[in-house]
Amino acid sequence: xxxxxxxxxxxxxxxxxxxxxxxxxxxxxxxxxxxxxxxxxxxxxxxxxxxxxxxxxxxxxxxxxxxxxxxxxxxxxxxxxxxxxxxxxxxxxxxxxxxxxxxxxxxxxxxxxxxxxxxxxxxxxxxxxxxxxxxxxxxxxxxxxxxxxxxxxxxxxxxxxxxxxxxxxxxxxxxxxxxxxxxxxxxxxxxxxxxxxxxxxxxxxxxxxxxxxxxxxxxxxxxxxxxxxxxxxxxxxxxxxxxxxxxxxxxxxxxxxxxxxxxxxxxxxxxxxxxxxxxxxxxxxxxxxxxxxxxxxxxxxxxxxxxxxxxxxxxxxxxxxxxxxxxxxxxxxxxxxxxxxxxxxxxxxxxxxxxxxxxxxxxxxxxxxxxxxxxxxxxxxxxxxxxxxxxxxxxxxxxxxxxxxxxxxxxxxxxxxxxxxxxxx
Numbered sequence: 001x002x003x004x005x006x007x008x009x010x011x012x013x014x015x016x017x018x019x020x021x022x023x024x025x026x027x028x029x030x031x032x033x034x035x036x037x038x039x040x041x042x043x044x045x046x047x048x049x050x051x052x053x054x055x056x057x058x059x060x061x062x063x064x065x066x067x068x069x070x071x072x073x074x075x076x077x078x079x080x081x082x083x084x085x086x087x088x089x090x091x092x093x094x095x096x097x098x099x100x101x102x103x104x105x106x107x108x109x110x111x112x113x114x115x116x117x118x119x120x121x122x123x124x125x126x127x128x129x130x131x132x133x134x135x136x137x138x139x140x141x142x143x144x145x146x147x148x149x150x151x152x153x154x155x156x157x158x159x160x161x162x163x164x165x166x167x168x169x170x171x172x173x174x175x176x177x178x179x180x181x182x183x184x185x186x187x188x189x190x191x192x193x194x195x196x197x198x199x200x201x202x203x204x205x206x207x208x209x210x211x212x213x214x215x216x217x218x219x220x221x222x223x224x225x226x227x228x229x230x231x232x233x234x235x236x237x238x239x240x241x242x243x244x245x246x247x248x249x250x251x252x253x254x255x256x257x258x259x260x261x262x263x264x265x266x267x268x269x270x271x272x273x274x275x276x277x278x279x280x281x282x283x284x285x286x287x288x289x290x291x292x293x294x295x296x297x298x299x300x301x302x303x304x305x306x307x308x309x310x311x312x313x314x315x316x317x318x319x320x321x322x323x324x325x326x327x328x329x330x331x332x333x334x335x336x337x338x339x340x341x342x343x344x345x346x347x348x349x350x351x352x353x354x355x356x357x358x359x360x361x362x363x364x365x366x367x368x369x370x371x372x373x374x375x376x377x378x379x380x381x382x383x384x385x386x387x388x389x390x391x392x393x394x395x396x397x398x399x400x401x402x403x404x405x406x407x408x409x410x411x412x413x414x415x416x417x418x419x420x421x422x423x424x425x
Contacts (some may be wrong), residue, residue: 048413049420050378056408057372058356060399065354067387067394068343069288071281071322073297075338078274078329081244083108083267085260086235087116094254102243108252108267109241111260116236123229130222137218141211148204155197162190241266248272250336272336274329276309279322279342283315288346295324296343296390299333303390308344343390352386353395358407361385361393370419372404378419 089111096108166186173183243249247269253260260266277297281289291311297304309325324342326334360367364386370378383398399405413419 048416049422052421052423055406056358057404058407060353060355060395060401060403062351062353062401065349065352065387065392065394066345066389067347067349068345068389069281069285071279071342071344073277073279073324073340073342075275075334075336075340076278077270077272077336078276079271081269082265083241085111085262085264085266088262089113090259091253091256094252094256096249096252098249098252100249102249102269103246104243106243108243111241113236120232120236123232127225127229130225134218134222137215141215145207145211148207152197152200152204155193155200159193159197162193166190243269245269275326275334275336276329277324277340277342279324280319283318283320286320289320289322289344294345297324297326298341298343298390299338302333304328304331349394353399353401354392355395355405356407357388357391357393359409360407361388370406370410376421378406378421380417
């Protein structure tokens with residue numbers, strides 16, 4: 001028993017004690033590493049994460065931007081003509097339907113023209129009456145002027161006779177056979193005849209001017225009547241409703257028996273092989289929309305180059321309207337009534353930093369965008385963006401060429417200092 005106590009009271013060697021301390025320290029360090037790793041793993045699991053497939057990613061590159069502003073547009077036929085009723089009437093027959101291809105002169109519908117034809121016949125009779133009245137007026141004028149000329153000739157003959165009598169009296173007086181009184185009487189009679197002849201000639205000249213004026217007035221009245229008659233004949237011709245050109249009938253009034261007023265729409269013919277766009281844009285961009293300017297029509301995924309053809313100078317409800325002519329107006333993607341986005345190109349900027357256009361962009365200014373710190377981490381950064389077009393946005397500052405960033409809407413992650421990117425395989 002004493003021997004056992006001596007064995008137990010024996011001192012443990014130093015190297016054994018060191019080994020035991022080293023083992024305990026190793027276990028403690030391993031525990032700390034496990035705790036730290038677990039904390040890091042737990043922190044990474046608690047960090048907000050996003051699926052990479054749900055992100056629209058862009059790489060900052062350098063290139064050219066055709067700066068543009070966006071307008072809304074609607075595709076319409078390049079040519080469209082509205083056919084209206086020239087008279088108040090009613091529809092008797094319809095010869096075509098919407099969608100029909102029509103040629104020049106193709107009958108579309110027939111109006112009731114009975115009253116118009118009767119009115120035209122009455123006007124034709126009146127024209128004949130006016131023609132006879134004009135001939136009668138000319139005959140009367142010629143007769144009156146002829147009578148006046150005859151009177152002048154008679155007075156001229158009398159004047160010649162009186163001049164001869166005066167010469168005789170003067171001759172007799174020179175021989176002593178006549179008297180001075182008879183000479184004075186002959187002179188007075190001659191002077192009276194001269195004044196009467198002068199008066200007749202003046203009256204004749206005045207009558208000629210008056211008769212010419214009467215004749216001219218009658219001619220003007222007849223001319224006005226002829227113009228009205230020609231208008232009635234034209235109206236009657238137009239009342240036979242026919243297609244004015246080769247096109248497609250896009251509308252026609254089909255209610256037989258319906259009453260139509262003068263100027264009421266009866267049909268529309270359109271050229272459905274060529275198109276243009278009627279556009280609208282905020283009047284704040286009125287100084288950028290100019291006739292002859294370049295534009296792009298976005299039809300589906302295609303962009304068609306175009307030119308601004310016309311601009312309406314007046315602003316209505318804060319917007320101006322303009323038309324755009326595609327370079328290929330018969331492009332197969334163009335359809336009447338199709339809505340489209342129109343990009344009006346305002347300037348071209350070369351050798352600028354740019355990123356893909358995204359849904360977040362609302363105009364030039366500062367934005368907080370998420371940048372790839374590495375393949376698995378996104379961090380926010382404030383950047384300054386400039387003008388844009390359909391494809392790209394100009395980078396003013398805050399980004400470097402080659403960096404990757406998210407250009408989709410990240411509003412719900414506002415305020416996050418870091419995001420984890422999940423890449424599911």
